[in-house]
Amino acid sequence: MFTGIITGVGRIVAVRDLGSSAQHGKRLSIQTPPGYLDDVGCGDSIALNGACMTVTTFDAAANRFDVDISAESLDKTAGLAAAGSINLEKALRAHERLDGHIVSGHVDGIGTVTRFARVGESWELRIIAPPSLGRFLAYKGSITVNGVSLTVNRIEDSTQGTEVSINLIPHTVQNTALGTLAAGHKVNLEIDLIARYCERMLSYRSVG
Numbered sequence: 001m002f003t004g005i006i007t008g009v010g011r012i013v014a015v016r017d018l019g020s021s022a023q024h025g026k027r028l029s030i031q032t033p034p035g036y037l038d039d040v041g042c043g044d045s046i047a048l049n050g051a052c053m054t055v056t057t058f059d060a061a062a063n064r065f066d067v068d069i070s071a072e073s074l075d076k077t078a079g080l081a082a083a084g085s086i087n088l089e090k091a092l093r094a095h096e097r098l099d100g101h102i103v104s105g106h107v108d109g110i111g112t113v114t115r116f117a118r119v120g121e122s123w124e125l126r127i128i129a130p131p132s133l134g135r136f137l138a139y140k141g142s143i144t145v146n147g148v149s150l151t152v153n154r155i156e157d158s159t160q161g162t163e164v165s166i167n168l169i170p171h172t173v174q175n176t177a178l179g180t181l182a183a184g185h186k187v188n189l190e191i192d193l194i195a196r197y198c199e200r201m202l203s204y205r206s207v208g
Contacts, residue, residue: 001092002047004100004142004149008033009087010048015082025070026081027056032063032088040065045091045105049177050147050188051077052091052105078110078186081144085177087147093111100149101142107188109133111145114163115182123168125150125181129189134162135199136191144190148176173174 015122029145037060040046042057046065058065068089090176092098097203115126127145129137130199134157143151143164150172154165173179 001051002089002103002147003096003098003110004050004091004103004144004147005089006087007090007179008036009175011084012080012083012086013064023071025068025074027065027066027068027079028053029066029106029116030088031087033086034063036088037063037065042091047087047089047103047105047147048104049077049079049089050103050144051080051088051107052192055096057060076110077107077188079188081089085180087177089147097138101144102193103144103147103149103190104193106190108136111161111187111189111190112186113183113185119167121170122154123173124178125167125168125178126163127168127189128158128161128163131159131161133189133191136166136195137162141191141195144185144188145191146176146178148178165186 010030010032012028013031016027018024018027031032042055045052053067055065056068069080107132111127111129114128117124137155139155143150143152150166152164153167156163
């Protein structure tokens with residue numbers, strides 16, 4: 001379980017195939033900020049751009065850890081198959097503050113950035129989400145973009161999907177990898193957990 005509050009910006013520095021077929025996944029090596037792995041052990045969960053992954057090996061002195069990502073996970077996420085900057089969040093501990101919102105680390109869909117531009121002291125980020133996620137998005141509701149907990153400021157439905165507009169303050173741009181986004185980039189989206197359960201309760205019909 002996570003909060004969507006990024007605890008570090010790392011970088012995928014190596015991507016290695018785990019086999020020769022399309023059914024095989026990849027092994028990622030991630031470089032972290034100094035000291036980031038001081039309280040991390042093998043088997044711990046770290047979210048990479050919002051996707052929960054398991055630490056398989058790590059070297060705290062070198063500030064680097066590895067994860068194995070399956071072909072299925074690669075197919076359902078964006079930004080995890082090549083070198084580049086990445087948002088990191090360690091799993092939530094029970095005694096810690098929930099500063100963002102409840103995030104599971106399971107990507108629900110891939111969105112496409114339609115606009116990323118400065119507006120005053122902040123930035124406007126617009127993303128079009130797949131039609132299947134539209135019913136879960138609401139004005140002033142929560143959405144996770146590449147692992148970052150954000151608030152929806154505007155929504156607009158169309159046949160292509162649902163476009164959400166999000167305001168990013170300078171702190172968010174400076175302390176996450178969202179500042180590298182541009183129109184056309186793909187991003188990982190996770191809907192609000194409460195919305196997921198509400199949809200299930202409202203649509204459930206008892207068999208028999």
